[in-house]
Amino acid sequence: xxxxxxxxxxxxxxxxxxxxxxxxxxxxxxxxxxxxxxxxxxxxxxxxxxxxxxxxxxxxxxxxxxxxxxxxxxxxxxxxxxxxxxxxxxxxxxxxxxxxxxxxxxxxxxxxxxxxxxxxxxxxxxxxxxxxxxxxxxxxxxxxxxxxxxxxxxxxxxxxxxxxxxxxxxxxxxxxxxxxxxxxxxxxxxxxxxxxxxxxxxxxxxxxxxxxxxxxxxxxxxxxxxxxxxxxxxxxx
Amino acid sequence: xxxxxxxxxxxxxxxxxxxxxxxxxxxxxxxxxxxxxxxxxxxxxxxxxxxxxxxxxxxxxxxxxxxxxxxxxxxxxxxxxxxxxxxxxxxxxxxxxxxxxxxxxxxxxxxxxxxxxxxxxxxxxxxxxxxxxxxxxxxxxxxxxxxxxxxxxxxxxxxxxxxxxxxxxxxxxxxxxxxxxxxxxxxxxxxxxxxxxxxxxxxxxxxxxxxxxxxxxxxx
Numbered sequence: 001x002x003x004x005x006x007x008x009x010x011x012x013x014x015x016x017x018x019x020x021x022x023x024x025x026x027x028x029x030x031x032x033x034x035x036x037x038x039x040x041x042x043x044x045x046x047x048x049x050x051x052x053x054x055x056x057x058x059x060x061x062x063x064x065x066x067x068x069x070x071x072x073x074x075x076x077x078x079x080x081x082x083x084x085x086x087x088x089x090x091x092x093x094x095x096x097x098x099x100x101x102x103x104x105x106x107x108x109x110x111x112x113x114x115x116x117x118x119x120x121x122x123x124x125x126x127x128x129x130x131x132x133x134x135x136x137x138x139x140x141x142x143x144x145x146x147x148x149x150x151x152x153x154x155x156x157x158x159x160x161x162x163x164x165x166x167x168x169x170x171x172x173x174x175x176x177x178x179x180x181x182x183x184x185x186x187x188x189x190x191x192x193x194x195x196x197x198x199x200x201x202x203x204x205x206x207x208x209x210x211x212x213x214x215x216x217x218x219x220x221x222x223x224x225x226x227x228x229x230x231x232x233x234x235x236x237x
Numbered sequence: 238x239x240x241x242x243x244x245x246x247x248x249x250x251x252x253x254x255x256x257x258x259x260x261x262x263x264x265x266x267x268x269x270x271x272x273x274x275x276x277x278x279x280x281x282x283x284x285x286x287x288x289x290x291x292x293x294x295x296x297x298x299x300x301x302x303x304x305x306x307x308x309x310x311x312x313x314x315x316x317x318x319x320x321x322x323x324x325x326x327x328x329x330x331x332x333x334x335x336x337x338x339x340x341x342x343x344x345x346x347x348x349x350x351x352x353x354x355x356x357x358x359x360x361x362x363x364x365x366x367x368x369x370x371x372x373x374x375x376x377x378x379x380x381x382x383x384x385x386x387x388x389x390x391x392x393x394x395x396x397x398x399x400x401x402x403x404x405x406x407x408x409x410x411x412x413x414x415x416x417x418x419x420x421x422x423x424x425x426x427x428x429x430x431x432x433x434x435x436x437x438x439x440x441x442x443x444x445x446x447x448x449x450x451x452x453x454x455x456x457x
Contacts, residue, residue, distance in 0.1 A: 002365075002366055002367070037445065040445055040446075042366075042367060067264065070268045071265075071268075071443075072265075072268075072269070072272075072442065072443060072444070072445045072446075072448060072449065073443060073445060074399050074401065074440070074443045075443075091259055091260065092257070092259070092261075092262070092263050092264055093262075093264055094262060094264040094265040094268065095262070096262065096296075096401055096440065096443060097401065116298065117297060117298055117301050118260060118296075118297050118301070119296055119297055120296050120297050120298060120330065120402075120403070121298070121363070121403050122363050122364075122365065122401050122402050122403045123296070123401070163363050163365070163403070164365065190362070192362055193362065214365070214366075215366075
């Protein structure tokens with residue numbers, strides 16, 4: 001099972017977030033990436049936490065920083081990838097994979113196939129931010145900032161076009177031992193195509209491994225000394 | 238004094254050209270090479286090729302990649318340069334297109350530098366993740382000569398490498414030195430060395446310390 005790190009990129013700087021809401025500055029993105037390289041993280045997932053309107057100037061600014069990132073660890077990038085124009089700007093950047101969220105929710109097949117042509121089918125990931133509201137699970141469409149019921153999501157389409165699917169427990173993002181595994185009961189997908197994120201720590205990692213998921217992405221705590229990925233990977237916890 | 242040093246000139250011993258057709262992670266490749274003090278330039282036309290070592294990184298689909306190689310003139314130039322003993326290093330899709338044919342995109346004729354085909358991976362979902370890597374440097378035959386194992390350096394490269402692909406290479410030729418992908422995918426080629434042609438299905442530029450060691454061994 002792969003163990004990766006989830007890093008948020010907001011206004012050209014790395015941030016931490018809690019429950020998909022509060023943001024706290026983390027500093028220079030390259031510093032964060034360099035630490036994850038040193039920890040021998042299996043992969044790094046860089047996400048722009050976009051909600052609704054995402055000005056192209058903001059995207060360009062973030063891409064500008066991404067262009068100069070130096071890392072020998074595989075990187076997946078996403079957040080605000082909503083047109084072919086966005087995809088074209090990513091060609092040649094030091095990233096291997098792309099993750100799409102609203103594009104899969106609204107079934108933007110043209111965009112997904114365009115990305116597949118430029119980056120390969122193996123590079124396409126689907127990212128589903130999931131929230132539990134009044135005992136029911138919903139998927140957040142970041143482009144409209146609206147929650148969708150699970151039965152509105154075409155999981156067959158996602159399974160067909162996404163190489164892997166990232167499930168984010170937004171309620172517990174940034175917290176300890178908190179990932180809600182009931183999400184997997186609601187979303188019937190091949191565990192070998194699933195990565196989990198949001199409230200991941202040691203106990204949840206062991207449980208994820210037993211369930212046979214392909215990987216986990218540790219969110220906020222990844223750089224904290226007391227919960228570092230290095231310790232998790234090398235069995236020091 | 239001036240006469241003594243008048244004819245001195247700086248000679249760069251390791252030069253690499255990275256082929257850029259608008260697909261592939263050229264940025265990471267440059268970082269990967271520069272980190273080992275290997276001078277490299279990215280080239281966008283065959284006329285710009287000056288080095289004795291060419292790196293062909295690839296990403297995307299085989300059909301799109303081969304179309305761009307042909308339309309840019311790189312396809313013919315690569316075939317010509319390989320015959321002149323220029324070292325060619327293909328990575329991921331760049332490695333796959335060295336073979337005769339790929340099943341991707343309904344069937345694509347590739348460069349035909351090596352015998353074999355590229356097919357959709359059987360027995361596994363798309364292959365994403367890390368595999369163990371073991372290479373005994375003393376057994377590698379470059380261009381008919383054995384690579385001398387340096388007595389003060391480790392003779393073996395061991396570690397892990399990163400794979401991310403949906404298609405794999407199958408070859409039955411006995412002329413190639415190959416290392417298979419581990420586990421269920423042992424019938425597919427992970428790495429190949431044949432005279433001046435080197436190919437890696439994994440991404441050495443994203444394989445952390447093992448990747449850096451492999452690079453140093455192959456390029457220097």
